[in-house]
Structures are given as structure tokens and as C-alpha cells.
Amino acid sequence: MPMEKKTLKQRIVDASVVLFQQDGYHNVTVDRIVEHIGASKGGFYHNFKSKDALLYEIHDVFISYVIRQSQEAYDKYDTPISRLCALMQTLTHVFDLYQEHITVFYEESRSLSAEYSAIIHDKRSHYRKILQTVIEEGQQTGDFRAELPATIVTMAIVGMINWTYKWFKQSGPLTMEEITKVFSDMVLHAIVTEQAMEEAIQFMIKDKPAI
């Protein structure tokens, strides 16, 4: 893994993320990618073993970033409630930065070859584990309702946030900050116990007059 600066490789990744997101992996030919950046097919296969390897690169950039940021968020805080909010905020924040990557990540992962797929699957599990650990720790401290199964709660939160890649548009009427606030508010109301609600309130939406 040598240190890259502004190579053809990087330009290929940048261009193909956009193209894959728009039209899907199968509808974007290698010819079109190289034509789009004014390069050649030879240059492409000099930098990537296969079209498949390029897809893996895109996957890895994204999931590795998410894991790194989430781990940092976990370490930075020390209560289950603050950690949960930080994790949710981290995840939604990534959508502003990596929206194309995410679309490719969730729509095209099936096109990965078996070996690449296994690596990505492990990293995905790793992320899930970070979040689930926070939920479980919160249940043990009495901050989160213990009668809710941690696995289902984890997937509910993940699903709620992940689904935004299907409908959130940066050019739309809602900002990601607004969405994050509402999501955090809903999740906290959903799982925080009555006796821990006081700490959670600072992360919540202030009551305003109705719509």
C-alpha cells in the first residue's frame, strides 16, 4: 500500500462512485468510466485487477471510515446516552459526506466476489457490534429499557438511519441536522428508562406549537 497523491487510480474511484450510484454497477462499463475521466482502458487495468476490485475499493473506503469515526465517538464519551447520540450523529453525518458511496455500498454489494464480500461482511458486523454494545451497556446501567431485546433495538436504529440513503436529498427541504435531531429524539423516547430520562432531555427537541 504505497502512499498515493492525485493519481489516475483516485480519479477512477471518484468518477466511478458517481456513475455507479447513478446507473448501477452493471450499467456502467469500464469503457464509460475511463472515457468519463479522459483515460484509457489500459490505464484502468494497470491500476485495478478487475472491475470487481474497484467496487471493493469503494466499499472499503466507506465502511472503514464509518468504523473509525464510530470508535472515536465511543471513546470520546462515557455514558450510554451520550455515546448513543454520538454514534447516531456520526452515522447521519457520514451521509452528507459519502452519499454516493453509501448507495453503492447498499445496492451493489451483491456484485462483490466471494472473497471481497466476506471482508466487507465482517466489517459490517464490526460496526453493528459497536452500536449494540452501547445499547447493552445502557441496559445494564439502567439507562435503557432492559425489556427490549438489544439486537432488535440495534437493527431498528440502524434501519431508521440507513434508510435515509433512499429518500434524503441534499437539495431537498430537510437538512440532515434536522433529521438527526428528530431521529435522536425518537430513539431516546423509545428506549431510555424513566429514571434516566433527565440526562436524555438535553438531546431532545424543545416543544414548539403544532405544525
Add this chain to the structure above:
Amino acid sequence: MPMEKKTLKQRIVDASVVLFQQDGYHNVTVDRIVEHIGASKGGFYHNFKSKDALLYEIHDVFISYVIRQSQEAYDKYDTPISRLCALMQTLTHVFDLYQEHITVFYEESRSLSAEYSAIIHDKRSHYRKILQTVIEEGQQTGDFRAELPATIVTMAIVGMINWTYKWFKQSGPLTMEEITKVFSDMVLHAIVTEQAMEEAIQFMIKDKPAI
């Protein structure tokens, strides 16, 4: 639209849903579909204008069913809370019946041609509107917290439930009933106002000792 019994057309749909779900639309050839059911390519193109038309058929079967069932659920109940619970239950219930269809629906919709895509998009919006209407009605009656934007709440619920198609396995340790209960409990805690919480409690999980 004549009345069908057990036609080749139906067998093609049944087989291709499974194949598309497993390997993706682009990785399943027409040859493979017809070989899988012991039919021929001529028979296929006698029943479908194109491979694309088959994909549309699969989409339509699913989304039309969801809309019909949801409308019935709405009509059957008369309070926002009971309607919301019925809608959520309807949606999760569909996953036990149409899991393959749903995977195809959410993974392969990009492969639809423009005209088909527009029809499906409208039906999708129609469904979303049914749910969002329930949320808004609940906010007007004071059952649901009015400080939360109805659009975001709607998408949060939809996302939470829809995401199950990515991780729920019928052979896994969790049943869809369990998941539905937890989801309903979480959503009700998240959006029901304090003064309406009494009606919501009957839909919730009884407290049990910790995990």
C-alpha cells in the same frame, strides 16, 4: 385481464422472484429462468414483452398488495394509535409472505424502464401517504407529539421496518411477531403524547426482568 389458473406465466414469475432475489436481476438470464422451470425462451417471450416487463410484474404484485392491505387496515380501525399499530403490523406481516418480492423491489427497481419506474414510484408515494396521513391525524387529535415533523416520523417508521428485509431470516432466532412487537413499542414510546399514552399501553410489551 382474463382469469388465470396455473399458467406458465405464473410459474415464470414464481421462479424468477426467487432467482432475482438470490443473484440479482442482471445475473439471472432468461435462459436460466426458463431452464429452471423446464420451459423455453419462446414461451417466455410469448408471455412477457421483455425481461423488463417481468420485473415490473414482480414489483406490481407486491406494492399493490401492500396498498390494498394497508387501506383495509386503515378502514378497519378508527383511532390514530390503533391505525398506526395496524399499519405497522400489516407491513411487517407482508415480509413473511413476500420476502423475495421485497428484496427484488428494493434492490432491482433501478433496472425498471422509465415508464414502469414511474408507475411504481407513484404507488410507492401512495403507500407513504397512507401512513403519513395517520401520523398527521394523530397529531391533530393530540395523540401524537406535534413537535415532530410528520414526514420525518413517517420515513423513520418506514425505514425501521423496511430495513428488516436486509437482515431478517425466517430461519433465524427471531420471529417477525417478536420484531413487530418491539418496533411498535418503540414507535409508540417515541411519538405518543403523555396524555394519550394510556391507550397506547395495551399495544406495548409487558415489563420483564432484564436479559
Add this chain to the structure above:
DNA sequence: CCCTAATAACCGACTGGTCGGTTTGCATTT
């Protein structure tokens, strides 16, 4: 009820085009 005719359902070899990947060649750098 039977035979015939017409139509609908179905078959399978073939084609035209596409696309991932290879190969060869040519500059520029070291």
C-alpha cells in the same frame, strides 16, 4: 359426438450487439 379449422400457447436454434479483460505498442522517466 366427431371432425375440421382456426387460433393460442409454446419451442429452440440463431443473431447482433455488448462488455470485461488482454495484448501490443509507444512515450517518458530513471
Add this chain to the structure above:
DNA sequence: AAATGCAAACCGACCAGTCGGTTATTAGGG
């Protein structure tokens, strides 16, 4: 002169859709 980085022509496999033909189904006249 040897290695690097890229260009462009090329190859072989694959696949949606076609088309001429065959079999099953139905309708109607005798």
C-alpha cells in the same frame, strides 16, 4: 536500456430478443 504509465485495437464469451415452426386448445358445422 530497463522499467513505468498509459493508449488503443482486439478477442471471446455472453445474452436479450427474434423468428419460423410445432403442439395444444377451443369453436362450430354436420
